Every structure is written in C-alpha cells, then in structure tokens.
Amino acid sequence: MGSLDQLVAVVTGAGRGIGREHALLLASEGAAVVVNDLGGAPDGTGAESAPAEQVAAEIRAAGGRAVANTDDVADSVGAQRIIDTALSEFGRLDIVVNNAGILRDRVLVNISDEDWDLVVRVNLRGTFLVTRAAGRYWREQSKAGRQVSASVINTSSESGVFGNPGQANYAAAKAGVASLTQVAAKELGRYGVRVNAILPQARTRLTEGAFGDALAAKEGAFDRWDPANVSPFVAYLAGPSCQITGEVFIAGGSRVQRVRPWERDPDWKLQTEGRWTVAGLEKAVADAGVPQGQKWTANPGKGAK
Numbered sequence: 372m373g374s375l376d377q378l379v380a381v382v383t384g385a386g387r388g389i390g391r392e393h394a395l396l397l398a399s400e401g402a403a404v405v406v407n408d409l410g411g412a413p414d415g416t417g418a419e420s421a422p423a424e425q426v427a428a429e430i431r432a433a434g435g436r437a438v439a440n441t442d443d444v445a446d447s448v449g450a451q452r453i454i455d456t457a458l459s460e461f462g463r464l465d466i467v468v469n470n471a472g473i474l475r476d477r478v479l480v481n482i483s484d485e486d487w488d489l490v491v492r493v494n495l496r497g498t499f500l501v502t503r504a505a506g507r508y509w510r511e512q513s514k515a516g517r518q519v520s521a522s523v524i525n526t527s528s529e530s531g532v533f534g535n536p537g538q539a540n541y542a543a544a545k546a547g548v549a550s551l552t553q554v555a556a557k558e559l560g561r562y563g564v565r566v567n568a569i570l571p572q573a574r575t576r577l578t579e580g581a582f583g584d585a586l587a588a589k590e591g592a593f594d595r596w597d598p599a600n601v602s603p604f605v606a607y608l609a610g611p612s613c614q615i616t617g618e619v620f621i622a623g624g625s626r627v628q629r630v631r632p633w634e635r636d637p638d639w640k641l642q643t644e645g646r647w648t649v650a651g652l653e654k655a656v657a658d659a660g661v662p663q664g665q666k667w668t669a670n671p672g673k674g675a676k
Contacts, residue, residue: 386422
C-alpha cells in the first residue's frame with residue numbers, strides 16, 4: 372500500500388528529467404498517472420510522442436497504471452484533453468503536477484518578442500490552463516456533494532523568486548507561477564483543493580545548459596543534483612496526509628526550505644501627514660538610510676551606504 376493508493380495524477384512535462392522522476396515515484400506510491408509531454412526541445416521547438424510513451428510504458432512494466440498524453444499544456448483545448456484523459460482512463464483526478472517548462476535565455480535587451488511570448492506561454496499560461504481545467508472538475512465534484520481532497524503542485528523557480536540575470540522572460544513567468552499558486556490556493560480551497568509550488572534544484576536539460584559541469588555527479592558522493600531528489604517532497608505534497616497549502620518551497624538534494632512570500636518591511640516605512648512631496652521624500656529617505664543588513668542596488672538615495 373503506497374501513500375497515493377487509488378489516486379489519479381496528471382504530471383506535465385513528464386517525459387524527461389524532473390517530471391519523469393515525479394511520474395515514476397507517484398506511480399510507485401500507488402497513483403495512476405497521466406504522463407503528459409509534448410516531446411519538444413528545451414527551447415520549445417519540435418514535438419515527439421516517444422518520451423511520454425516510454426515513461427508510461429516503464430510504469431506499466433513495473434506493475435503500475437499509466438497512460439501517455441502528448442497535448443500542449445499551453446493550448447486551452449489541449450489542457451482540457453489532458454484532464455479529460457485522466458477522467459476517461461481512470462475515472463477520477465486527485466493530483467496535478469504542473470512541471471512542463473522551456474527556456475530561451477537572453478539578456479533583456481536581446482529578448483525577441485517570440486522568445487518572451489513562448490516562454491511565458493508554456494511556463495505560465497500552461498500552468499494556468501491545466502490548473503483551470505482541473506479546478507473546474509473539482510468544483511463540479513464539490514458542488515455535486517462529493518468530498519474532494521485534491522492537490523496541485525506547481526513548478527516555479529529560484530530565478531522567478533529571486534531573479535537571475537539573462538532570464539527575464541523565464542523569471543517573469545515563474546514569478547507569475549508563484550503568485551498564481553497563492554491565488555489558486557485561496558480560491559480552490561473551498562472545493563477541497565490544496566495548491567503549493569516548488570523551486571526545484573536539480574540537473575535537467577534546462578539547467579545543464581545554464582550551469583554545465585557545476586551540476587555533475589561526483590563519483591562515490593551523494594548526487595545532490597539528481598532530479599529524483601525532488602520527487603519525494605512532491606509526492607508528500609500530493610498525498611492526503613499533507614495539509615499545507617498556498618506555500619512555495621525550495622526542494623533539492625537533501626533540503627526542503629519554505630520561501631517567505633512578499634511581506635511588508637516593518638523596519639523601513641515612511642509616513643507623513645497627507646500627501647508626500649518629492650522634497651519630503653528625499654529628506655525622509657536620506658534620514659531613514661538603508662535597512663540593516665541590506666543595501667540599495669540601483670539608483671541609491673542620499674541615505675545609501
């Protein structure tokens with residue numbers, strides 16, 4: 372008996388890398404899995420059915436239940452078909468892992484319209500469309516009086532939360548995923564759905580291009596960049612024993628760490644009577660200086676150190 376016995380999961384981008392490991396582990400924990408993957412290149416070009424089919428076949432060969440799906444997550448009809456596949460093949464849906472993503476790294480001034488639009492389309496729009504389709508199903512189930520205990524795990528990125536030069540398009544999309552996660556958790560909670568996000572640290576086709584040999588496994592040592600290290604936390608978040616919702620976590624190696632959301636800074640607040648003047652703000656900022664342990668990184672005021 373696995374922790375996800377009798378449950379049904381959709382994993383997008385599951386033909387390779389982290390998504391593949393998610394699909395394999397969820398299946399080993401007892402879930403039936405829709406293995407979705409368009410089969411494209413890391414930059415979003417091309418498509419082939421083999422990656423999704425191979426992972427689904429691997430799960431079935433191990434005694435699990437799985438079906439391949441090659442729909443495009445960023446197409447509204449395709450996203451709906453992904454969810455419909457789970458319902459037609461397995462009769463229900465309990466878990467969605469939004470993992471599909473692409474990269475087209477450029478510095479801001481060199482990003483083309485296409486580079487921007489496609490990265491946002493796959494990473495952010497795709498997460499939204501699949502979550503919306505699943506959310507509508509769970510809403511219907513809840514309104515029909517059926518008890519729902521479902522989970523969505525979105526894939527954001529440290530680039531999206533902390534910012535990484537050369538990835539303006541990817542960072543913007545992944546920041547959107549983190550914010551979408553918080554909103555979806557608040558909206559879908561009434562239907563029995565929990566929504567969380569992870570910032571994975573792992574060696575994949577996408578990260579190898581950016582970090583290269585820095586992520587290579589060292590012989591005889593724990594491989595902290597193995598994508599399989601991320602999947603146990605995803606399986607935990609997916610399971611019925613987990614009550615966490617609306618949170619974002621770094622997951623990789625041996626570590627899971629919560630990331631605080633945007634918050635008001637009680638140590639740096641300016642207040643006046645009525646409306647500020649520009650001169651008043653100049654003086655107030657200079658008097659306030661830089662919050663302890665921080666520094667101005669752009670266009671410093673008079674109080675910057």
